[in-house]
Amino acid sequence: MSFSKKRRVKFFYDSSAGVYNKRYQEIQMIKYTILLRKTHEIRSLVVDVGCGTGLFCELLTMRGFRVVGIDFSIEMLRRAKKAVTLQKVFLVCCDSDFLPLRGNIFCGAFSVTLLQNLPNPMLSLNEIVRVCKKGSMVHLSVLSKSLNVKDLEILLSQAGLRDIEVFGSLGSEDIYGHGKI
Numbered sequence: 001m002s003f004s005k006k007r008r009v010k011f012f013y014d015s016s017a018g019v020y021n022k023r024y025q026e027i028q029m030i031k032y033t034i035l036l037r038k039t040h041e042i043r044s045l046v047v048d049v050g051c052g053t054g055l056f057c058e059l060l061t062m063r064g065f066r067v068v069g070i071d072f073s074i075e076m077l078r079r080a081k082k083a084v085t086l087q088k089v090f091l092v093c094c095d096s097d098f099l100p101l102r103g104n105i106f107c108g109a110f111s112v113t114l115l116q117n118l119p120n121p122m123l124s125l126n127e128i129v130r131v132c133k134k135g136s137m138v139h140l141s142v143l144s145k146s147l148n149v150k151d152l153e154i155l156l157s158q159a160g161l162r163d164i165e166v167f168g169s170l171g172s173e174d175i176y177g178h179g180k181i
């Protein structure tokens with residue numbers, strides 16, 4: 001069941017990768033601005049889970065972060081590879097439920113509009129927490145039509161995050177949340 005949902009999602013992004021930026025760049029940029037307003041981390045190594053075509057990776061590198069981008073759609077990553085400042089961004093093609101990365105290496109994590117694609121978002125959230133250092137922040141957004149503020153709050157607290165804040169933003173299709181590991 002969850003395997004076939006993932007296959008459908010992967011197929012969708014593989015086949016629409018060529019038009020993704022044209023269709024979604026503008027709306028995603030608004031989300032990045034909202035997320036970055038709440039980001040006060042030192043500019044260090046962070047992970048962008050479900051990075052897609054690398055739009056946010058690029059913005060993060062421009063702000064001085066070193067970034068690892070994760071996505072399971074090879075076609076989305078192909079676009080990312082063309083777009084991002086490659087010497088600063090390391091791209092990994094994998095399922096976010098199973099990150100092939102050592103624990104405790106990142107100083108922060110971002111994930112923009114990924115969670116609604118996941119059959120069991122807790123698996124990826126647990127992985128995000130595992131690969132981040134204690135004290136680092138997780139910032140994410142999810143389509144509001146798939147999760148409400150209360151649901152997201154529960155997910156973040158089940159992942160063991162502290163100092164959680166979840167909020168909507170007028171005119172944005174996503175809700176936003178962050179918390180400390």
Ligand SMILES: C[S@@+](CC[C@H](N)C(=O)[O-])C[C@H]1O[C@@H](n2cnc3c(N)ncnc32)[C@H](O)[C@@H]1O
Pocket residue numbers: 006009010013028049050051052053054055056070071072073076094095096097111112113114117118
């Ligand atoms: C709505 S797009 C968002 C992309 C990017 N975060 C942005 O801001 O443009 C969702 C992305 O999540 C990826 N994705 C969905 N399920 C995934 C999974 N289980 N593991 C890794 N990536 C996944 C898709 O391939 C797609 O690139």
